[in-house]
Amino acid sequence: MQGSTGPNEHETVGAYALGILDDAEATAFEAHLATCEWCAQQLDELAGMEPMLAALADLPGTGTPAIGESLSAKPSPRLAEKLVDEVAERRAQKRRRSMYMVAAAAALIVGGPLVSVAATGGEDSGGNRPLQASSPAQEAFQNMPDRVTATDPETEVSATVAMQEKAWGTDAVLELKNVKGPEKCSLIAVGKNGERETLSNWSVPNWGYGVPNATTEQGKNPLYIQGGAAFSPNEIDHFEVMTFDGELLVEIDA
Secondary structure (H helix, E strand, C coil): CCCCCCHHHHHCHHHHHHCCCCHHHHHHHHHHHCCCHHHHHHHHHCCCCHHHHHHHHCCCCCCCHHHHHHCCCCCCHHHHHHHHHHHHHHHHHHHHHHHHHHHHHHHHHHHCCCCCCCCCCCCCCCCCCCCCCCCHHHHHHHCCCEEEEEECCCCCCEEEEEEEEECCEEEEEEEEECECCCEEEEEEEEECCCCEEEEEEEEECCCCECCCCCCCHHHHCCEEEEEEECCCHHHEEEEEEEECCCCEEEEEEC
C-alpha cells in the first residue's frame, strides 16, 4: 500500500469495500482514493457485494474461472477473480492477526492487569459515545460545492443534491432527511427534454433517516446516496425522490 499509485493500490478497492483492511492499510488506501476516480467508481459498484464476496472467499477453489464467470455482469470477470482472491488472502491474514492478538492478550492477562477500551457502532449502556466514520458518499457530498435543496410541504421530507460534472455526465450525492421506513426509494434525474434516469435505489429501514425525534442514532443521521446520470448538469431540470410504489417524497429543482 506504500509508494506510488500502482496496480496493487487499485486492486485493494475490494478489500477496502469489505472493511477487512487494518487501520494503516485503510488510511493509506483512503489517501489514494481521494485522487483516483477509477477506484471511487469501483467502490460505488461494489457497494452491497460484501456478503457475496465473503461467502465466495470461504469456498474451496476461490478465484477459479467459474466464479469469475458467475460475476461477469458487474464487475468484469478479471476484476471479480482478483477480488475473490484478494478477499480470501485478506481474510486469511485477518485470521492470523486475530490469533496473534489473542495470544498477546493472554500474555497480558498472565503478566498483569489488562485495561480495555471498546468502541461500538451503536448505543451502549455505559454512556460511551459511539465512534462514527463518514462514508465515501458523505465525503463526496461535502466536497461538491454545487448543491440544490428542497423540502416537501406535505411529506416533510428534505433532500439536498450535490452535483459535479464529469466527462461521462453528472456525479451526484443525495442527502436525505426526515424519511420514515420501511420503504424502498429511488433518486431520479428528469432532463429538460423530459427523459428520466434513475441514479440510485435504496431501502429505508424501520427507524428511518434524518428523523429529528428518532430514538436511535441511526435514525437521527441523514442518508447519503451516490449515483450518476448520463445527463450533464445543465441538461437536468429537476430531481425526484420516489418510492417504489410511485409516491413522490420530494422534488428538487436543479
